[in-house]
Amino acid sequence: MRKYAKAVMAATLSSMLVLSACGGNNNAPSGEQGSNTGNQNANNGAKEEGKLDPYKITLVYPASAPKDLELVQAEMSKYLTEKINATIELKPIEWGSWEDKTNLMKVSNEQFDLMFTASWYFLPQDVTKGQYIELDDLMAQYGKDIPGVLGPDFLKGARINGKLYALPTKKEFGQGFGFLLSKKLVDKYKFDVNGVKTIEEMEAMFKTIKDNEPDVTPVISSKFANTWGASNYDGIVAGLSVPRGSKEIKLSDNLEDPKYLDFFKRMREWNKNGWFDKDVLTSDSEVAMTMIKAGKGFATASSLKPGKDKEMSVSYGVDLVQVETAEPFTTTGDAQGAMLGISRTSKDPARAMMFLNLLYTDEKLINMLDWGIEGTHFVKKGDNVIDYPAGMTAETQTYPNPGGWMFGNQFISYLWANEDPNKWKQFEAFNNRSERSAILGFSFNQEPVKSELASIANVENEFIDALFAGAVDPEKTIAKWKEKRAAAGFDAVKAEVEKQLAAWAQNQQ
Amino acid sequence: MPHTSKFKFGQLGIHAFFWLFVIGSLLPFALIVMVSISGESSIEQHGYSLFPSEIRFTAYTFLFHDFSEIARAYGVTIICTVIGTLVSLLVTTLLAYPLSRTELPFRRSLSFYVFFTMLFSGGMVPWYMTFTNLLPMKNTLLAMIIPGMLLSAFNVLLMRSFFHNSIPDSVVESATMDGASEIQVFFRIIVPLSLPIMGTIGLFQTLSYWNDWYNCMLFIDDPKLYNIQYMMTKTLTNVQYLLMKSSSSAQAGDMLAKMPRETVRMALAVVGFAPLLIAYPFFQRFYVSGITNGAVKG
Numbered sequence: 108m109r110k111y112a113k114a115v116m117a118a119t120l121s122s123m124l125v126l127s128a129c130g131g132n133n134n135a136p137s138g139e140q141g142s143n144t145g146n147q148n149a150n151n152g153a154k155e156e157g158k159l160d161p162y163k164i165t166l167v168y169p170a171s172a173p174k175d176l177e178l179v180q181a182e183m184s185k186y187l188t189e190k191i192n193a194t195i196e197l198k199p200i201e202w203g204s205w206e207d208k209t210n211l212m213k214v215s216n217e218q219f220d221l222m223f224t225a226s227w228y229f230l231p232q233d234v235t236k237g238q239y240i241e242l243d244d245l246m247a248q249y250g251k252d253i254p255g256v257l258g259p260d261f262l263k264g265a266r267i268n269g270k271l272y273a274l275p276t277k278k279e280f281g282q283g284f285g286f287l288l289s290k291k292l293v294d295k296y297k298f299d300v301n302g303v304k305t306i307e308e309m310e311a312m313f314k315t316i317k318d319n320e321p322d323v324t325p326v327i328s329s330k331f332a333n334t335w336g337a338s339n340y341d342g343i344v345a346g347l348s349v350p351r352g353s354k355e356i357k358l359s360d361n362l363e364d365p366k367y368l369d370f371f372k373r374m375r376e377w378n379k380n381g382w383f384d385k386d387v388l389t390s391d392s393e394v395a396m397t398m399i400k401a402g403k404g405f406a407t408a409s410s411l412k413p414g415k416d417k418e419m420s421v422s423y424g425v426d427l428v429q430v431e432t433a434e435p436f437t438t439t440g441d442a443q444g445a446m447l448g449i450s451r452t453s454k455d456p457a458r459a460m461m462f463l464n465l466l467y468t469d470e471k472l473i474n475m476l477d478w479g480i481e482g483t484h485f486v487k488k489g490d491n492v493i494d495y496p497a498g499m500t501a502e503t504q505t506y507p508n509p510g511g512w513m514f515g516n517q518f519i520s521y522l523w524a525n526e527d528p529n530k531w532k533q534f535e536a537f538n539n540r541s542e543r544s545a546i547l548g549f550s551f552n553q554e555p556v557k558s559e560l561a562s563i564a565n566v567e568n569e570f571i572d573a574l575f576a577g578a579v580d581p582e583k584t585i586a587k588w589k590e591k592r593a594a595a596g597f598d599a600v601k602a603e604v605e606k607q608l609a610a611w612a613q614n615q616q
Numbered sequence: 617m618p619h620t621s622k623f624k625f626g627q628l629g630i631h632a633f634f635w636l637f638v639i640g641s642l643l644p645f646a647l648i649v650m651v652s653i654s655g656e657s658s659i660e661q662h663g664y665s666l667f668p669s670e671i672r673f674t675a676y677t678f679l680f681h682d683f684s685e686i687a688r689a690y691g692v693t694i695i696c697t698v699i700g701t702l703v704s705l706l707v708t709t710l711l712a713y714p715l716s717r718t719e720l721p722f723r724r725s726l727s728f729y730v731f732f733t734m735l736f737s738g739g740m741v742p743w744y745m746t747f748t749n750l751l752p753m754k755n756t757l758l759a760m761i762i763p764g765m766l767l768s769a770f771n772v773l774l775m776r777s778f779f780h781n782s783i784p785d786s787v788v789e790s791a792t793m794d795g796a797s798e799i800q801v802f803f804r805i806i807v808p809l810s811l812p813i814m815g816t817i818g819l820f821q822t823l824s825y826w827n828d829w830y831n832c833m834l835f836i837d838d839p840k841l842y843n844i845q846y847m848m849t850k851t852l853t854n855v856q857y858l859l860m861k862s863s864s865s866a867q868a869g870d871m872l873a874k875m876p877r878e879t880v881r882m883a884l885a886v887v888g889f890a891p892l893l894i895a896y897p898f899f900q901r902f903y904v905s906g907i908t909n910g911a912v913k914g
Contacts, residue, residue: 172839203853204833211834215745391859
């Protein structure tokens with residue numbers, strides 16, 4: 108009897124242990140390395156045009172699978188069969204699962220042809236591992252129209268160590284920096300929002316709001332500091348950058364830069380004036396939008412492109428206006444902001460390149476991928492203007508846009524009836540006036556100083572949020588930051604950056 | 617009498633503690649339910665609240681305008697849970713029982729082999745490749761039943777010890793003497809005698825199948841085969857991931873704007889846990905009686 112009771116107890120207790128073990132056991136696969144990095148022969152399987160074998164192209168990109176995916180896939184396949192005798196498999200992967208899932212796909216040599224990538228989305232790591240094949244020869248042979256569409260600057264920026272591993276989407280080429288303001292309050296106080304404003308002019312607005320609207324927070328979230336940095340410095344790593352406007356390629360350290368210190372001092376000032384929201388250390392753009400919508404906030408800073416205010420107004424259901432505080436600035440990061448690469452596991456890279464070529468030139472194809480099937484998912488209202496078919500709304504649509512900025516040439520994508528019909532013209536103008544960084548096209552290979560960078564990032568996390576939010580005294584904190592950063596191996600990183608930058612500059616001449 | 621009053625006082629304390637504990641456990645659930653039926657504007661004005669200023673069921677109408685997706689996900693979860701638990705119990709018992717019998721040749725080595733897998737594993741990548749390249753399980757229900765869940769070495773060892781310690785060899789011997797075959801001994805003697813351990817392991821297998829989303833995330837691409845837990849998890853992780861990336865890419869910020877609002881996320885959570893919450897008390901009754909049945913015997 109006692110023996111049984113004991114056994115039951117033991118069973119229950121240990122089962123609890125099992126349960127807890129189950130919780131701990133789902134560790135994400137961390138940095139597993141692919142062993143097979145050999146590049147495939149790029150021309151493998153390519154035949155003369157005209158007598159192509161049937162082939163299925165697999166396109167992997169981050170998105171939630173829409174309801175009518177198969178319908179659109181079938182329609183695209185029909186069209187592609189006519190063009191290049193290929194069918195397509197669309198393979199959207201959830202944003203949140205992307206890292207786990209695609210890492211395993213890559214190391215297990217799963218066959219797929221095209222994959223979305225970007226400098227902020229695993230491109231540097233994947234290039235080091237040899238996941239993507241070089242595209243220059245393929246493009247010359249099967250993607251002849253692409254250079255003409257993209258232009259030289261885009262392609263220059265997309266290169267890594269002088270080689271092209273993925274093709275950028277033609278979209279906005281540069282980042283503007285400024286504020287999104289509540290239209291209601293702008294109208295009420297008749298603020299002038301035209302043209303580029305200095306930050307001082309913005310401060311006058313915030314002061315007016317603070318003085319006259321006791322329930323309204325002038326600025327929500329300080330997360331924009333990164334964006335501010337990106338519009339003033341072409342950051343490389345660890346706060347090392349080439350400042351905007353410098354003609355020569357000379358490395359500078361942000362923490363030594365007086366302009367950077369001034370910015371922190373300004374944030375300190377804003378914080379002391381009570382212009383930030385009370386959760387400024389953690390609040391993000393989503394919180395900002397909610398507060399503006401509720402009438403409790405006035406402004407939030409953001410990276411800007413033409414029509415950003417309209418886009419955000421539609422998404423969040425609150426009227427916004429945007430104010431630029433800086434002219435747009437183009438860095439390597441912007442050229443590599445959204446790209447498609449051809450996987451080393453592709454069985455027919457040539458066909459994948461033909462498909463890419465169509466994505467940059469074929470209006471019908473790109474719009475099928477972006478918006479679905481004409482008549483079912485959208486109806487045409489004009490030459491390049493579309494709207495929902497009768498009875499369909501943004502909530503009930505069965506093929507929501509996966510993100511036109513991910514594929515090919517966004518400028519031939521249709522515009523919605525509620526969008527500015529001149530959107531793409533404005534984008535073109537924006538791209539042309541955006542100031543190119545002196546080191547456009549330089550990308551830093553982090554491998555040699557990987558561990559130093561990790562500890563420097565830890566040090567940065569300790570200080571950066573409080574500094575951006577103006578919660579601490581800038582000078583003292585920066586001094587402390589520098590000290591810890593030096594201990595984390597900053598000098599080695601600096602030397603490595605200088606070395607790679609010099610080598611790159613040499614190649615440019 | 618001081619003795620009784622002290623006793624009462626002590627009991628009062630225990631009661632108070634457990635009431636507080638119960639309230640503490642239930643409050644988060646109540647909050648999720650309330651947020652899911654709050655109006656958007658109520659959340660914008662006052663944040664999360666147990667008493668929203670405005671009650672709206674828009675999140676549910678949004679979720680249920682296309683109920684087929686959720687119903688399907690439930691179907692997947694239920695199928696995997698039922699089949700998975702039953703098969704897993706069968707396999708675990710069938711492995712554990714022989715290991716408990718002293719006359720099994722190579723008993724020690726076999727036990728050690730099972731034990732060894734608890735300490736060392738082949739690692740993530742080979743594991744994944746086994747179930748995708750070697751065995752074509754990608755995008756099948758099997759992928760949510762077998763990998764990493766069907767047979768736990770720990771459960772096997774647990775059950776082996778139970779058999780070993782709680783069922784005397786003489787029971788088996790006497791059955792054999794009466795002419796029972798090994799199969800008969802197993803199903804007619806051993807299984808009925810081991811209900812407590814079966815109940816315990818069965819319940820925890822059920823829970824782990826019901827709660828699993830990781831296998832679904834790794835092995836399932838086809839949205840028709842998503843289970844209910846992954847449907848919820850992906851919504852949340854998508855938002856988190858995009859928030860994290862929104863400072864490095866303007867596009868990630870734009871995508872964020874298209875994600876479901878808070879009320880919808882909470883409604884999804886309610887849809888996920890509500891049925892289990894309702895069903896659990898019934899299961900629990902069987903579970904408790906199962907354990908006590910086993911315990912008084914002997």
